[in-house]
Amino acid sequence: MSEDGEKDKDRTSKRPSRPVTAAARRERRASARPDGTGSGSDSETGSGKGADAKKRPAPKGKASDKPAGKDRPTPKRERKEGKRGSIFTRLIRFVREVWAELRKVIWPTRKQMVTYTSVVLVFVAFMIALVYGLDFVFLKGVDFVFGG
Known part of the structure; x- marks a missing residue:
């Protein structure tokens, strides 16, 4: 080697x-x-002047300096309806794409999961107590007003 x-x-x-x-x-x-x-x-910039050439704006010149096709919208892609594939092929492709997306997910650690779960449970308990308290106050208010 x-x-x-x-x-x-x-x-x-x-x-x-x-x-x-x-x-x-x-x-x-x-x-x-x-x-x-x-x-x-430097050869990509075409100037041969190093990194300083990238910082300067391009010189204004004739309209013919623009690359052809920049003034037109991007053409739409033509879909080939006949090339969809079988239901099994599409299902397999879907599962592969889902699996690829799941690999990109940043999964929480165990400690983060315990923290998030406890925060949610405390918040839910607080909201239950708040709704119970408001319900009790309104019930007593209605009993007082209408004499029940």
Whole structure:
């Protein structure tokens, strides 16, 4: 195996876990870039002047400088009604998509779950006591007014 292959193996094994916060993702993206700024190399900007060229607004020129098609709305996609697939294929795809979405969920820890549950139970007990108290007061008020 070459020396480069060993470096790649070391790099992937030492890679930290996926960043959780947006700030951590931005920091990780910035550290992955060679110059620490921008979204790519200087050749992508077309200017060859480095990161400073990205900060300046584009020069105003002729209307022909715009890429073709920017002034028109995006065309609608044409749906192929014949390519829907069988009911089983669609059901399997639905289950896969649900499973993929469930993997994205940030599940609470046991401690958080106990805290949230106790807060909900205390709130519900308070609301029950409040409604019972108001009901009792209104009942006594109606008895007093109408003499019951």
